[in-house]
Amino acid sequence: MSVDIFEITREPIDKLGLEKRLLTGAAGAVVTFDGVVRDNTRGRRVVSLQYEAYEPMAVKEMRRIGAEIRERWTDVERIGVIHRFGPLEISESSVVIVITSPHRRVAFEACRYAIDRLKQTVPIWKKEIFEDGEEWVEGQAPEMSQ
Amino acid sequence: MGGNVIKINVLLFGACREAAGASELNCDLNAPADVAGAWHVIKTRFPNLEKFERSALFAINEEHARNADPLEDGDTLAIFPPVSGG
Numbered sequence: 001m002s003v004d005i006f007e008i009t010r011e012p013i014d015k016l017g018l019e020k021r022l023l024t025g026a027a028g029a030v031v032t033f034d035g036v037v038r039d040n041t042r043g044r045r046v047v048s049l050q051y052e053a054y055e056p057m058a059v060k061e062m063r064r065i066g067a068e069i070r071e072r073w074t075d076v077e078r079i080g081v082i083h084r085f086g087p088l089e090i091s092e093s094s095v096v097i098v099i100t101s102p103h104r105r106v107a108f109e110a111c112r113y114a115i116d117r118l119k120q121t122v123p124i125w126k127k128e129i130f131e132d133g134e135e136w137v138e139g140q141a142p143e144m145s146q
Numbered sequence: 147m148g149g150n151v152i153k154i155n156v157l158l159f160g161a162c163r164e165a166a167g168a169s170e171l172n173c174d175l176n177a178p179a180d181v182a183g184a185w186h187v188i189k190t191r192f193p194n195l196e197k198f199e200r201s202a203l204f205a206i207n208e209e210h211a212r213n214a215d216p217l218e219d220g221d222t223l224a225i226f227p228p229v230s231g232g
């Protein structure tokens with residue numbers, strides 16, 4: 001499974017490039033989740049976001065999610081997860097997840113699982129920058145397994 | 147053999163880093179040490195971290211950890227709020 005891709009980067013994410021790197025002849029479906037920066041939160045105007053990552057652990061946790069996906073959906077062909085950190089502007093991608101599989105259902109399910117798990121376990125934090133201040137986004141306290 | 151002291155490396159992230167005004171520090175602990183004991187020592191050094199008493203999460207050597215998990219000499223303990231990536 002060394003062909004799967006798990007990365008943390010300061011650079012803009014090359015979504016099409018990631019899809020291309022993962023595409024094999026056996027795939028009949030590519031499902032991509034693209035998480036982008038929204039310009040508002042609870043009615044308040046967001047100017048930009050600042051992401052911070054515990055880089056080595058974040059990559060480890062992404063790999064773990066990849067392993068969980070392969071246990072649950074043995075038909076998954078390739079998995080790619082790239083998360084960006086540093087300052088991001090409105091509409092820029094903060095995370096891109098690509099799943100390929102022979103048929104669509106598995107790719108849809110696995111992609112949704114990947115982003116849901118990423119938001120629970122991968123050590124990355126974001127701060128919203130408003131016109132008149134800034135605030136860390138409060139993550140959900142996890143029900144850490146066991 | 148009691149009275150042993152271990153040295154750990156501590157990393158702080160996100161709102162915890164900002165509250166403490168530090169991203170990395172060294173900490174001496176009496177052995178046997180665990181996460182809860184280290185957290186107590188660190189909060190004493192950085193009282194602003196008290197507000198994370200209920201929410202703080204921990205990792206030892208890049209693996210999620212719980213309060214009762216033991217710490218060994220040379221370990222890296224990371225302290226952070228619930229994650230908010232994506």
